[in-house]
Amino acid sequence: MELRPWEAIVVGSGATGGVAALTLAEAGLRVLVIEAGPSLDAKQALGAEPQNMLRRLAGLSSGRHRRQSQHPGYWKHNPDLFIDEQDNPYSHPPDRPFLWTRGDQMGGRSLTWGGITLRLSDADFKASQRDGAGLDWPIQHEDLDEHYTELERRLGVHGARNGLSQVPDGWATEPLPSTAEEQQFASCVQKELGYPWMPSRGFGPHHRKRDGAWPRSSSPGSSLKEALASGRVELLCGERVERLELNRSRDRAEAVICVNRSDGSRRRLEAKLIVLCASTIQTVRLLLQSEEQQSSDGFVDPSGRLGQRLMDHVSTCRFFAMPSCGPGKSGSAEALSGAGSFFIPFGQELAQRGGQRVLRGYGLWGAINRFDPPALLKRIPEHRLGFLIGHGEVLPDPRNQVTLTGPPDRWGTPTVTIDCHWRANEQAMVEHMHHSMGEAISAAGGRMLPLTDLVKAPLIEPLLRRSAALGAGAAPPGYYIHEVGGAAMAAKEEEGVVDRWNRLWRCPNVLVVDGACWTSSAWQSPTLTMMAITRRACLAAVRPGND
Template sequence: MAETLMAASNPDAIVVGSGATGGVAAMALAQAGLRVLVLEAGPELSAKRAFGSEPLNSLKRLANISSGRQRIAANHPGYWKANPELFVDEQRNPYSTPDDRPFLWTRGRQVGGKSLTWGGITLRLSDYELKGASRDGHGQDWPIAHDDLAPWYSQLETLLAVKGQRDGLPQLPDGEFQEPMPLTPAEEHLGRSIRRDLELPLIHSRGFELSKSAQTPWPRSCSQGGALAIALASGRVELRSNSVVSHVLIDRASGRAEGVEAIDRQSGEHFCAKAPLVVLCASTIESLRLLLHSQQQSGLEDVSGRLGQGLMDHISRSCFFSIPDQPAAGSSELSGAGSCFIPNTLESRDFKRGYGLWCGIQRFDPPQLLQRERGSAVGFLIGHGEVLSQSHNQVSLHPERRDAWGIPIAHIDCRWDANEEAMVAHMGQRMEAVVNAAGGQIKPLADLFVMPLIEPLVQGSLALSPGAAPPGYYIHELGGAPMAEREELGVLNRWNQLWRTPNLLVTDGSCWPSAGWQSPTLTEMALTWRACDHAAAALKRGEL
């Protein structure tokens, strides 16, 4: 029998997860006057340990890959520039897929979660994405519109000091921005070229720069540098790390959530935490696993029967290219703010929904001795496109296999369909047209740079493949517990509450009915703030 843990603050709310959404949930609830217990499955690291340093990070990567602890994470380019401690031990945290349908699930279990490896791009969704089903007949509209999220988008952009420019595009709503970082000379050239020849816009990226605040060793793009720090400073929030949540405790008579059962990561001891409000912010697939396990263990009710169905990730395609005879750029960082976008252009196509192209030129040039083309500007284009919600793309619990703490592992069955294949083909054509308009040429990365030390590592990389990488590669997994207008159509209502368990909120990417093409983290944070404000007010009124 699990012991009962009651936080010193006697919590009004439990938040599961401490990443981008968990930090916002804790902040919003604390600012509403609630006492909050945050449970995080991984350890709490200092900033120095979290980011590490070279060459130690590289030595740890080699050891973890050779031992089999991080062979899936190594497929993602971000793994090669981050401390491998920010990625899970895959032997203790396994998952399964069908043999012929791989899914690359990247996870980070530590205080701050994957916000510590987030690239910091912050794009709003528009009603073009939120109401896409009304336009093309696939799936369901979101039960909310951009205007419902706008106040929380604005608060987050102000809080996080997002850089960007107001471009007046209906498919990419403007926000509350600081001055954008300048484009490089080659990016300016590309923008002029595609406006002239292709009638395509090129805009400043919207997001964070790399520099840290003078007041904290944490960047703004991670939870400890933003919302979680504010939450902890309130004095109303208790953070308990190394707490692996197994399932939500449900009162079978009333259907209400009573708290959660969890396991101490180090000792293996089970414990219960009780509170009148539970918020799941564990990340899309982890939250789905928690909800599915709660059905098994506690009788959690999903009237729609759609829990676990409709998993999505953004589909991506990338290329590198060079443009000859460009003026030097000087020092130009590559970051969420230091880059640019060719956004979805809304024209009619032979596939549903849309995609955008992320771009950077002259932002990662090595010394001239390592450049194969002197005087050329080297750039990249990465397309990320909306994947349709399909019921056959789903997360379930493996009937036999367990993780290191005895919890059923996730079984992920997801594949690209004809719509995604048509979109990726269009991405390739557009990339070719964009580069040609600027007088450039698409080339393999090895033809652009001399890479004697890393060439063996990038050869065969999924990031450099000509087609689409497998699902999961872009680390934008979404869906599986969608919001809906009625309980028979989705798992959650418009306030992110389970229909029959209104004191249980799910606010991470699992709540999305459709994916859009934009980077999802800012929208996940806005949904969380909105839902937690609503729940806190209802709890105070005794209506939750």
């Protein structure tokens, strides 16, 4: 089938790009997906040990992965899935670090996604009605329900129906089993503290015989694979979209301008619909490059808010040892995964402590006896290793922003400066998290200790001690790779960059559907909601009558 002229261009091939391509193809459109990085087969993308470790050492010694190596995912995956920081620079104020993790290859960061799939609740979409901070989303759970359900069903996520208002139930196959220690932990925190508890929802570990070469949580293993199989989707790799090109009236985008990553040449590619799925900060960069303040023929942002209110989840981590609940060997359950873990999902119902009010909410993600090392490397025999990590909502502050004030990269495109840091509410939330973690671990009979007091790791202990995740407070923004905002949706054009259907207010054939469009960060892992927003917006774009 001849696909040119394309009817839609999708920028990015990750979690949202795959859903956008599949949704538009199933609606009958001819679609071009543009990916900045290379097309890799599964063997190249996933790699294997010990080769991956040798690549990590090379990435660290060369300085190519100095910032991204702070995240534990770097030590789990093929480091070639993390962008070369020297070729792709960005900046931040010296006293306000931002750890930006990027992945330019077919599948984007879906190849390193942890695979947790939690829905947002109406308490999250309408949080400002309670506390007056920021704006409400112009949509609610009901608007995304059918799209959540379709994605959960097609992806085959694991989970349970827990009846918790802060995490709405959805479609799921059976939950993965909890370890004996996790069951004991759940019993203690529920009975003694009244804390909510639930098995996590999402994907289990990748099994090649069951899932195929690619993990089901990745777009090449799910949505993008189906999109390409439709015969209506073409994939163009190695081209970074630099900016949009508008018509003379500046009310519609006619094309995108791409930069070839190999030789720096530029080309113009046309389509009637353009869907931005490049990831939050990359999409904001592209929009800033295409807006009238940067270019006289750019689109108009009547809100003046483009680039503002960048958010990430504020996070902090604690490790602990818990007495073994049986004779089974360490790690006897399935390995740690999106569904092989648990949550203490407080949501926005936080008890006020110390007389200080904390706005919004958080959840604690955890696991026990899923990543224990061999007995010889454990400092406390007959105990199982556990962790708790807080996911905390960050308020949408206009001072947290992305600007095009960095020097040009080697292709001549302006680079971004990211100015974002934790403020008083986030700092208070981290203190609240620490208190809740301590209570939970103590109630379950565990001992909270630094990871280096639990595991013998002489070769990497210096790296562990410098890790952003293992410090006393919160890791810097960007660390948790849940960045959202910068081109928020709103009910009025003076309040946000896109409308409730994810269309630029003054250029409605451009859809912003990745994390850039988020009005507030909520506290749940954002990827499933990004995908649901993408499906809703793409269907609306091909169905007349939405206003």
